[in-house]
Amino acid sequence: MKTIGTAEKGRRPLYEEVAHRLSHMVDDGTFRPGEKVPSIRAMSTRLQVSVNTVKTAYGMLEDRRVIEARPQSGYYVCARLPALPTEPDARRPLLGAAAVESGAMVSRIMRDVNDPDRVQFGAAIPDPRLLPSEKLSRIMAAEMRRTKDHGTGYAMGMGLPKLRQQIARHMLKAGVTLAPDEILITSGASEAVSLAMKVLCRPGDTVAIGAPVYFNFLQMFRDMGLKVLEVPSSPVDGIHLDALERALSRNRVSACLQVTNFNNPLGVSLSEEKKRDLVALLKRYRVPLVEDDINGDIAFDGIRPGVCKAHDDNGMVILCSSFSKTLAPGYRIGWMAPGRFAERVQRLKMVSTLATATPTQLAVAEFLANGGYEHHLRRLRRTCADRVAAMGEMVGDTFPEGTRVTRPKGGFTLWVEMPETVDSMKLYTTLETQGITVAPGSLFSTGDSFHNYLRLNAAPFTPETRWALEAVGEAACGLV
């Protein structure tokens, strides 16, 4: 066996040579997408280089998405993915603060999304088969038996104390220390974000948000009479802080709303450093941050990312989350840590929904305490990671030439950029007749930047639904 040491020493750093070799073996089909590559130790022996050299090389190949680590299993060849979506130009002029137009399309999509006879790549809803539904319902029944009034009474004020304690404990993993009394239980993260926006903004005010924007937020802004300032976001590292700063310096902004982890739709997380910088920047401009962390628990590598709230030293960050993506969308259990706005948020909740349903609070609290939430998350993360990878690969195989797609490291949505000529609304209509729902890119902005984009929910993607994605790809090819 020719070793690197003898043959090519000196020409380039050893770790690069190792990376090159393995990359070549992937290209020539020695190792095919999805197959395991030799372990670091085996490769070190085989190439007669140090373990550290191989480690560095494998790290480089991970960054380049040639191979990927799977926890407790080793390294695998990545799916052959198309390129990343086009990076937005952070220096291009911002769209002005814009009003949001008609929600007719969103209403239609929400109706389609509710139709059990459709294949649902549209809404970002978890696959019901991945949820611990039976266990949750058994826990709920047991908790109601144990409760004096069987859960028929109000859970007034901030919500069920036990649930708030469990959330506080769970969030320690995200590096944030919250007292149970700082947490308010809401009817899903939707209500949390909606309450936050209502407390922070008056009609006519302007909100800054990374674009593309989760479409339900745009509809919320519309119904509240708010203007939107869309700040370009990169599929690699999220919202452009320089663009945000420019926006803040030129506009009177009442709040900034941001999905900080596994962003919807981009799938990207802000690095911990960027989270700190974002908080500092907004603090400088005295703009409150509404942080949406609904996907934070679905990190594919199993490492719970942090939250901006951890860097908040003056109560200006309102952290919002829910168990809709990980446990039960239909339970409507969300929560928020409203910081300095707690009193106003609580009062606003009191005059709108008064309280959150008690039985579902009981069930989630007990599931967090003794139901094996972490164990469940491990399975959920693995499945989502597999489906996201497989779906991304298939998009590369079946979508028109030139299609680009994100590589999310958590959550379960893919953001797909198709060739300029493919109109995603037309695609939606074509697919509608075939019983397939996707989320057209046009919904994710007040402008026209994303007319050739799609958001796909990978959660329901299984071998059985491959035909449906194939149909999406074919329909897209027909529109080039």
Add this chain to the structure above:
Amino acid sequence: MKTIGTAEKGRRPLYEEVAHRLSHMVDDGTFRPGEKVPSIRAMSTRLQVSVNTVKTAYGMLEDRRVIEARPQSGYYVCARLPALPTEPDARRPLLGAAAVESGAMVSRIMRDVNDPDRVQFGAAIPDPRLLPSEKLSRIMAAEMRRTKDHGTGYAMGMGLPKLRQQIARHMLKAGVTLAPDEILITSGASEAVSLAMKVLCRPGDTVAIGAPVYFNFLQMFRDMGLKVLEVPSSPVDGIHLDALERALSRNRVSACLQVTNFNNPLGVSLSEEKKRDLVALLKRYRVPLVEDDINGDIAFDGIRPGVCKAHDDNGMVILCSSFSKTLAPGYRIGWMAPGRFAERVQRLKMVSTLATATPTQLAVAEFLANGGYEHHLRRLRRTCADRVAAMGEMVGDTFPEGTRVTRPKGGFTLWVEMPETVDSMKLYTTLETQGITVAPGSLFSTGDSFHNYLRLNAAPFTPETRWALEAVGEAACGLV
């Protein structure tokens, strides 16, 4: 036995003479409050007058609140009640449209109301011991087992179809024909009313409402930046339509909000004729009506009163209700029939709470279908009627001289007018230290008209809590 026929014929109509006799027997203690009086037939035999004459006499005595009919049981001597609260002068000048002041007191009361260690005469919450809690929780568990995803999925769109069907069927009793598709499930009646107001009003707009006003509505108006036009309401027949018309002719009013049956806090219902007139009046001024019917199912005489919505021929009435007063406040199951505003209401719900919790919808739907809701209501009505009567009587016995109290025919709240000098806020504070919560009258208006009033929740009033009401009376006497 001397008969009326021989002794006093000709001096006054026979039925008046019968009424006079019985009234005298009540006064001299022959029949004491709460005791049964002879049946119509027995009295007819005894006084040798026709059955019809006795019927007429008993009817007069009912009107005068000397006796009362109890369904399937006969006639009883009424509790000795103090006078009715002062009738507001419908001709007095209206308060101008006013902004709502601080909600600090309401927040404090809502906190106290959540405290299980207090005797709760404050919030209008049903006594948990009167609710079919165990049955509901058993039904919920069974329904979740029967449902494919165990109730973890979203009940999107308008809400669970089965629940909407059951509500449509139930509301036929109130004389209104609603299609299930006209009904939207909400997180309690609170969310229903809040959605309605948000769709109808913009900040700065004016809302007309009968005064005294349920305090949470005032807080809602405050948080929405609305002005309130308080229209005087009579404890005998509800909102004064002539005053309302004057208000409408002089102000630009965006909506009228009214609790039409067993109004909170007055306990009064609009007659069917008045309901029709109210709808017609508002139609003439093109003002939508938000009708709150949360107490409609708790009519003491068992006859379900009608709703304004039944007279709505152009979709301008938004009917709101819930099962919080009759089944389970903590389930957060309300509903609304938004008429012509359906699409906007639905979209607003989508961007605030998205959907209502599925498990509690399943439970209420099945309880309505097969759980014996009517049977439950019969028991609930009877108990509420007894408690309201007993509490009203005790108010007469223990409160300061000159106190007046309503005679609600449904629901479970009493509206108490104390002498002018008794300040209800002071009373609240005094009682707070004794672990007793009441709702001070000042909360029910933007003005000062009700500073010497109280709303009492009669639902938790039992022989065991008599001491607490006695303490309220004593405290009030101390403040004269």
